[in-house]
């Protein structure tokens with residue numbers, strides 16, 4: 348299996364392009380199920396999860412065609428055409444590998460009037476329940492049954508009715524599922540306490556480009572007027588705010604000065620505020636963000652929260668960065684109960700981190716030391732890369748298939764700004 352080798356100590360500097368967002372791509376791709384016309388997605392990142400989602404769409408009977416994929420280019424253009432669905436089932440083997448697969452439930456149900464999707468179960472970062480996806484779909488007219496690890500959903504008379512649902516807690520995935528299901532319902536839908544993540548704004552904008560009628564985009568109340576059918580569209584995936592934040596942490600820990608390109612600043616508020624508080628100089632222009640590290644990073648007090656709060660997907664990367672801050676930082680994870688799997692691995696590199704329940708206290712250290720490490724999830728793996736960039740000697744990160752799910756050509760982007768990093772195979 349491939350590993351990544353990093354020899355720490357290089358200061359990062361230069362320009363680093365940001366790819367399309369994984370978490371937007373994986374909610375835009377299922378929109379193609381809602382129409383028999385083609386949906387063309389631009390700026391789609393080259394990621395294992397995007398390929399996996401394409402495979403799932405193929406299983407449902409949709410075709411996927413990739414254009415403009417010169418190997419030296421970042422991003423791709425994919426045209427998905429679901430002329431006819433030949434299956435309404437997302438099987439266990441695909442769903443268990445890629446949690447975003449649950450996002451086909453709403454669109455298949457809306458299009459075919461029935462859907463059968465495997466329950467995702469938990470994963471390395473904690474329990475990943477879908478009860479809110481199901482309650483929201485029920486509120487707009489779905490009938491649900493659970494058996495043998497699958498949820499079977501149907502729309503009486505072949506079409507969902509629409510309805511009102513108030514989320515008891517903010518859920519990104521459940522908001523996405525119910526929005527996609529509601530756009531072609533026979534009546535109106537009102538979703539209260541909806542998630543406001545920028546990826547949901549991207550989803551709504553794509554659906555509007557396909558003919559959906561949605562009011563309140565970007566707010567916690569979404570009002571959807573069902574339309575009889577959607578049409579095809581061409582849509583560009585938003586830039587990846589989590590990838591951008593990850594590279595900002597990488598630049599900051601190395602004492603570097605890096606300009607991130609192809610990234611908007613509106614969706615990065617909490618991350619940029621935290622970087623500034625840590626003493627990082629952040630300069631924003633239209634589509635670029637320059638981050639310049641201070642001599643010494645200041646410690647932070649961070650609590651993860653739904654948008655516009657500090658993203659759970661940035662917690663591990665900030666934790667790695669704060670290992671080199673002057674003093675003690677406190678991080679509190681409120682979204683997932685088990686998202687500290689990187690702590691023991693960072694500790695093997697010399698980090699001083701104490702976890703009590705949902706809170707981690709990170710005491711800055713003078714020195715991190717390279718070691719063989721591995722992580723059990725995507726952002727945890729990125730935190731080890733960030734630590735490796737300043738660790739003395741060599742860090743060897745294994746199980747890098749996690750990184751390939753969410754970072755397009757990571758080692759290429761980091762080498763281009765001066766990191767000593769390479770991917771090696773076993774052979």
Ligand SMILES: CC(=O)N[C@H]1[C@@H](OP(=O)(O)OP(=O)(O)OC[C@H]2O[C@@H](n3ccc(=O)[nH]c3=O)[C@H](O)[C@@H]2O)O[C@H](CO)[C@@H](O)[C@@H]1O
Nearest residue numbers: 370476477478479480517518519520521652653659660682
């Ligand atoms: C609000 C939030 O930060 N969501 C994150 C979550 O989205 P993802 O869509 O995976 O998870 P949700 O936003 O749905 O989960 C938010 C919270 O609601 C709970 N829950 C969720 C669904 C459900 O049916 N029942 C239920 O109880 C979850 O356990 C969690 O505590 O993980 C993604 C991948 O790391 C991140 O990109 C999202 O930013």
Ligand SMILES: C=C(OP(=O)(O)O)C(=O)O
Nearest residue numbers: 370446447660725726753
């Ligand atoms: C955990 C993540 O993704 P997923 O929900 O696809 O596992 C992530 O993007 O950090």
